Amino acid sequence: MIILPKRPIFAGESPYGAPQLNVPVCLNVNENPYAPSESLVQDIANAVADAAKSLNRYPDRDFPALRDDLAHYLADEAGVTVAPENIWAANGSNEVMLHLLQAFAGPGRTVVSFAPTYSMYPEYARDTDSTWVAAPRAEDFQLDMSIVRSVLERERPAIVLLASPNNPTGTALPQDQLAEILEIAQETGPDTGTASIIVVDEAYAEFRRVGVPSALELLNANPHLVVSRTMSKAFGAAGLRLGYMAASQEIVDQVRIVRLPYHLSALTQAAARAALRHRAALRGQIAELRASRDRLAADLSGLGLAVAPSDANFVLFGTFSDRHAVWQGLLDRGVLIREVGPKGWLRVSVGTPAENATFMAALKEVM
Numbered sequence: 001m002i003i004l005p006k007r008p009i010f011a012g013e014s015p016y017g018a019p020q021l022n023v024p025v026c027l028n029v030n031e032n033p034y035a036p037s038e039s040l041v042q043d044i045a046n047a048v049a050d051a052a053k054s055l056n057r058y059p060d061r062d063f064p065a066l067r068d069d070l071a072h073y074l075a076d077e078a079g080v081t082v083a084p085e086n087i088w089a090a091n092g093s094n095e096v097m098l099h100l101l102q103a104f105a106g107p108g109r110t111v112v113s114f115a116p117t118y119s120m121y122p123e124y125a126r127d128t129d130s131t132w133v134a135a136p137r138a139e140d141f142q143l144d145m146s147i148v149r150s151v152l153e154r155e156r157p158a159i160v161l162l163a164s165p166n167n168p169t170g171t172a173l174p175q176d177q178l179a180e181i182l183e184i185a186q187e188t189g190p191d192t193g194t195a196s197i198i199v200v201d202e203a204y205a206e207f208r209r210v211g212v213p214s215a216l217e218l219l220n221a222n223p224h225l226v227v228s229r230t231m232s233k234a235f236g237a238a239g240l241r242l243g244y245m246a247a248s249q250e251i252v253d254q255v256r257i258v259r260l261p262y263h264l265s266a267l268t269q270a271a272a273r274a275a276l277r278h279r280a281a282l283r284g285q286i287a288e289l290r291a292s293r294d295r296l297a298a299d300l301s302g303l304g305l306a307v308a309p310s311d312a313n314f315v316l317f318g319t320f321s322d323r324h325a326v327w328q329g330l331l332d333r334g335v336l337i338r339e340v341g342p343k344g345w346l347r348v349s350v351g352t353p354a355e356n357a358t359f360m361a362a363l364k365e366v367m
């Protein structure tokens with residue numbers, strides 16, 4: 001019998017992923033419920049057809065045109081000027097963050113985050129042989145700054161992953177706290193005199209409430225800050241697989257060392273650029289989704305439930321003595337949400353007004 005040399009660290013592990021079930025109302029993975037417009041579909045098809053003419057060649061490894069477009073998008077969205085050289089992109093922000101850990105973490109190094117948070121973070125750490133440390137958030141899911149300080153000083157992490165808005169809680173990180181963390185992190189890195197890299201994962205940033213700033217504003221003054229973004233959520237392009245980050249030149253240069261050559265296909269680059277050209281049309285849609293999120297939160301509160309204040313396109317609500325029964329009851333009525341987060345809580349993504357209404361009606365029945 002042949003025995004494969006499986007790695008002990010993967011013993012008992014299974015592939016990550018929310019259930020992909022074929023149900024009428026899917027509100028489980030924080031997607032944009034609106035499919036791309038007909039004109040966007042046409043533009044993507046044309047751009048991809050054009051790129052296909054030179055598929056015999058490898059794509060541009062450094063994709064400067066796409067980086068330039070992404071820089072323009074960030075200037076529009078957050079009012080912050082980022083040079084194209086300070087942008088990096090990959091197949092989803094998951095890959096961007098994996099690149100960061102490959103470049104800066106690894107054996108003998110530590111990655112820190114604050115739970116509850118995005119469930120992929122420990123997997124990036126596992127897959128890069130980094131030590132994973134999850135410290136707790138406060139009761140209201142905000143960061144407790146005294147815990148942050150003591151964990152950074154004790155663990156001396158190479159990387160700190162901070163989702164803002166946080167998944168699954170929807171909590172945005174206040175800018176004054178981020179500024180304080182950046183200051184603490186200046187010398188808490190693994191080797192004496194080195195900094196910890198602070199990654200602010202802004203996958204849901206476009207849904208933040210009016211007046212909530214982006215971490216991008218602190219980029220210029222902080223060469224140890226990375227802001228990660230994605231086209232999977234607000235852009236309605238989860239199927240495209242395009243995530244990106246803005247960071248100092250030094251960080252981008254390190255990441256370029258570990259990326260596989262030609263990791264971003266010519267078709268992805270072309271489709272992403274086409275989608276970025278349509279960004280103005282998304283503004284109204286994002287505003288509508290934000291308003292729906294606030295309505296959904298108010299409706300859930302109206303049922304007497306606890307609701308975590310959300311700056312994202314989902315809402316964490318609870319608490320239930322048997323959350324699985326509630327999740328299953330909703331599924332039996334054709335509504336798929338996510339059983340995730342602290343005990344007793346459930347997370348629902350914001351859908352179309354009709355989907356939200358179906359969810360609320362089903363929840364009332366289940367309760």
Ligand SMILES: Cc1ncc(COP(=O)(O)O)c(C=O)c1O
Binds near residue numbers: 029091230
């Ligand atoms: C906080 C957070 N970061 C990153 C991602 C990954 O997004 P993608 O790889 O599609 O860009 C997700 C996806 O759900 C997320 O919730």
